[in-house]
Amino acid sequence: MTVLDRGSAAHVAVVGGGIAGLAAANRLLARDPALRVTLLEAEGRLGGKIATERADGFVVEGGPDSFLAAKPRGVGLCGELGIGDELQGITPRLRRAYVARGEAMHELPEGLSGLVPTRLGPLFRSRLLSPRGKLRLAMDYRLPARPGDGDESLGGFVRRRLGDEAWERLVEPLMAGIYAGDGDRLSLLATFPQLRAAEVGHGGLIRGVVAARSAAASAQRPGPAFVTPRRGLDHLVEALADRLRAGGAELRTGVAVRGVAARVGAGEADGATLLLDDGSRLEADAVVVATPAFVAGDLLAGLEAGLAADLRAIPHASSAIVTLAYRREAVARPLDAHGYLVPRAEASPILACTWSSEKWAGRAPAGWALLRVFVGRFGQEALFCQSDDELLALARAEVGRRLGATGEPGLARVRRWPQGMPQYLVGHGERVARIEAAAGRFPWLALAGNAYRGVGIPDCIASGEAAAEAVLGGLAKWAERSFVVNSAHAVAAR
Ligand SMILES: Cc1cc2nc3c(=O)[nH]c(=O)nc-3n(C[C@H](O)[C@H](O)[C@H](O)COP(=O)(O)OP(=O)(O)OC[C@H]3O[C@@H](n4cnc5c(N)ncnc54)[C@H](O)[C@@H]3O)c2cc1C
Incomplete structure (x- = not known):
């Protein structure tokens, strides 16, 4: 008997078949193979933003093409699925990139750690920044840390530490490659909290990043920063789908969910009714909503207006x-x-x-x-x-x-x-805290996906897995309570 055993296996619905939803379903079955899991995906295929096409000998990645190796759940999940050996790193022989300015192309200086230069030699030899811009950047070593612990924009922070030129010509293009965002509006604390920690902990951004990098280098095994399956990222999606089918999950594509409502007449812990686009309904004891946030807002609009408003407000x-x-x-x-x-x-x-x-x-x-x-x-x-x-x-x-x-x-x-x-604008952290608190009032509900605590593939996997753990926790509490209530009834009846 599993912790969730309630006479018949509990039924969990996962809405959205992107990497977050797939990872959630996988974690559910890994933790309790007796669960009934149904994944509902609106499109005719699984994978969401992961969209690999093979044509005439080309591998075309229409969305992401790789993921960060240092964040554990990307490489970790591939290992668990038996495709860890299939991961390849970036071709080392050409490990460099350019920044375009006017008609010129400037090589990105060596020694960048994430967004931040850690070696002044290559930066000073590069022509990407003007002499004035380089001197302003070096002032980072002298500027005190900003007092207080409030949020600020990523752009504001980097301009404050390294100057406008370093932001516009060096850091902004690197950042935009991740968020396609406006750095002067993105939240520092929701996107790169480690940069603020570097400033506070070491009294300077460059000094702090160098210290963090040395600490990480001694803790991590060496290897490429970004990895991807040789055949393309959909190999990860296929491996997950195969594992889920083998575990008995039902993967339904081409089925959009139109609404999620607490089960009528039941207690707050008693699951939900999902309304599907073909007009049918699906009963579930727990639900993981792993769609984009604005879709989640629409699906949950009838549940709690504040939650829906916060979800829809993430641009x-x-x-x-x-x-x-x-x-x-x-x-x-x-x-x-x-x-x-x-x-x-x-x-x-x-x-x-x-x-x-x-x-x-x-x-x-x-x-x-x-x-x-x-x-x-x-x-x-x-x-x-x-x-x-x-x-x-x-x-x-x-x-x-x-x-x-x-x-x-x-x-x-x-x-x-x-x-x-999704754009994590200044104040995103507080919004996500409100969303999680509101969703947490429904033990049968958890949210997952790229809108909350990281947009990268490993973040989305971690988010799906955390959502699975949350609904498993809700189901376990419910099972415990039912057991106590049923035992009390049995004693009373004797
Ligand atoms: C162009 C681009 C390049 C990127 N490059 C990288 C990269 O190189 N490395 C990296 O780590 N990350 C990258 N990212 C980010 C990363 O790919 C995404 O954040 C991540 O894949 C999102 O996964 P998800 O499961 O949260 O959402 P999604 O992949 O969006 O999945 C959500 C799913 O929900 C489904 N859905 C929506 N509405 C409903 C409904 N009503 N009912 C049922 N299903 C529904 C959707 O069809 C979709 O399949 C990139 C993103 C983009 C857009």
């Missing part, structure tokens, strides 16, 4: 990835890096261009260059009104201008991500 950026393949001789510039970033200050619709064929092994047939152009960021939503052909033309013009790519691409794909990237 999201829209962007698109245009993938283009050219014969190598059609690209004039040597592809001698992993790609380049375009700072917001350039006022360009392009955020970055990664050279997938150079960054990863096995992404393109010999003789071909595979390029990923990132279009659009928070605040550029008008771009999204453009047709696929227009976005394609924009990307072709970009690689024509900066890489000298000419002629028709041999492969072209446009993948749009409307409202695809």
